[in-house]
Structures are given as structure tokens and as C-alpha cells.
Amino acid sequence: DQQVKQNSPSLSVQEGRISILNCDYTNSMFDYFLWYKKYPAEGPTFLISISSIKDKNEDGRFTVFLNKSAKHLSLHIVPSQPGDSAVYFCAASGQAGTALIFGKGTTLSVSS
Amino acid sequence: DAGITQSPRYKITETGRQVTLMCHQTWSHSYMFWYRQDLGHGLRLIYYSAAADITDKGEVPDGYVVSRSKTENFPLTLESATRSQTSVYFCASGVSSGNTIYFGEGSWLTVV
Numbered sequence: 001d002q003q004v005k006q007n008s009p010s011l012s013v014q015e016g017r018i019s020i021l022n023c024d025y026t027n028s029m030f031d032y033f034l035w036y037k038k039y040p041a042e043g044p045t046f047l048i049s050i051s052s053i054k055d056k057n058e059d060g061r062f063t064v065f066l067n068k069s070a071k072h073l074s075l076h077i078v079p080s081q082p083g084d085s086a087v088y089f090c091a092a093s094g095q096a097g098t099a100l101i102f103g104k105g106t107t108l109s110v111s112s
Numbered sequence: 113d114a115g116i117t118q119s120p121r122y123k124i125t126e127t128g129r130q131v132t133l134m135c136h137q138t139w140s141h142s143y144m145f146w147y148r149q150d151l152g153h154g155l156r157l158i159y160y161s162a163a164a165d166i167t168d169k170g171e172v173p174d175g176y177v178v179s180r181s182k183t184e185n186f187p188l189t190l191e192s193a194t195r196s197q198t199s200v201y202f203c204a205s206g207v208s209s210g211n212t213i214y215f216g217e218g219s220w221l222t223v224v
Contacts, residue, residue, distance in 0.1 A: 006154075032210055032211065034212065036215075041217075041218070042217055042218070043202055043204075043215035043216050043217045043218050044155070044202070044215045045215070046212050046213075046214065049212060089154060089155060093209070093210030093211070094210065095210075096209070096210065097162065097209050097210075098209055098210060099143075099145055099157050099160045099170060099209050099210070100145075100157075100209075100210065100213060101157070102147070102154050102155035102156075103154055104152065104153060104154035105154045105155075
């Protein structure tokens with residue numbers, strides 16, 4: 001059973017508009033959440049994270065929102081750029097000593 | 113600064129052969145991980161290690177063996193490769209298990 005779900009396999013957005021990528025989780029013990037970005041033929045790279053004690057974390061064009069009651073987080077990219085086209089993975093962690101659990105990923109395509 | 117490196121980057125092997133994928137990190141991170149990426153499945157954890165001589169199974173450990181005699185190395189061995197093990201394999205490392213981890217560039221393995 002998937003503990004981290006990214007229900008949209010793909011998302012297409014125009015350059016300059018907002019991209020919103022969503023992630024749901026089922027395990028209420030998760031207390032730290034991360035987003036990774038992956039280009040083809042490269043390894044995933046860390047993008048942004050958020051602790052469960054916060055509901056928002058911002059880094060430049062990237063903002064992650066956490067809604068603990070809904071067990072939902074989202075990544076907002078504003079404004080979107082063609083270079084943002086990649087696969088985005090949501091990940092979560094909980095119990096100390098356990099590894100990150102990843103979602104299946106969402107492929108973002110930003111057109112110019 | 114190499115960070116984390118994987119070898120080989122590309123490998124074609126035959127069913128039943130033993131294959132070892134190497135992973136080396138220069139950060140002295142305690143934790144190291146092996147994930148595989150497959151279409152429709154995202155990133156799935158195979159094995160991870162908290163320190164030298166300490167390893168734990170992940171979500172999909174069957175058919176794989178790991179060892180960690182030195183902090184910087186974490187080889188993954190497929191004892192008798194099967195076609196279902198055709199995948200992209202990513203090694204990662206981090207200071208802790210549930211925080212930011214850093215990925216290598218991946219090893220593309222094809223089993224024919």
C-alpha cells in the first residue's frame with residue numbers, strides 16, 4: 001500500500017504561469033517532507049523540504065505547503081520556466097532510522 | 113569534489129549472471145541507500161545502511177545483496193540477475209536517514 005501518493009502522473013503549464021504539484025500521504029507518523037527534481041539521465045536532486053511543525057516553506061520561486069489535517073502537501077512554482085520541466089518526486093520520513101519513502105513522481109512540462 | 117559516484121553507469125548482462133553495482137561517497141555520510149526507479153513505480157528502496165557493517169532491507173530487497181565494510185562504499189550485488197531487475201539504480205547518501213539525501217547519477221542495468 002502506497003504511503004506517499006502523487007496521483008497526477010503529468011502536468012503541463014505555460015511559461016510564466018504557476019505550477020502546482022500535489023502529494024498525499026497516509027502515515028500520520030511522517031514528520032518531514034521533501035521534494036526532489038529529476039532530469040532525464042541524471043540523479044534526483046533535492047529541491048525543498050518542510051517539517052511538520054510548519055505549514056509553509058519558501059525558497060525563491062518554490063514554495064511547499066503542508067496541510068497536516070488533510071495529509072496533503074503541494075509544491076508551487078511561480079513563475080514556471082522551461083528549465084523546470086522535469087520529474088518531481090515527493091518524499092516523506094517519520095520514525096527515526098527509517099529511510100525516505102518516495103511517491104511515483106509527476107512529470108512537469110513547461111512550454112514557452 | 114566528486115560527492116557520490118556510481119559505476120558502471122551502463123551495463124548489459126545476461127540472465128543468471130552476477131552483477132555488482134558500485135557506489136562511493138566522499139562526504140563521510142553515515143547513511144547510504146540503494147533505490148531503483150521503474151516506470152509506474154517511482155523510486156523504491158532496496159537496501160540501506162546506517163553505518164559500516166549495518167544494513168537493513170527496504171521495500172524490494174529480494175534478489176539483492178549489499179555489504180558495507182567501509183563507510184564510503186556501498187556495493188549492490190545481484191546474485192543471479194533476472195529480467196525483472198532491468199532498471200535504473202540510484203545510490204544515495206545522507207547524514208541521517210530521514211533527512212535530505214544526495215543521489216548519484218544512476219546506473220542503467222539491462223538484463224537480457
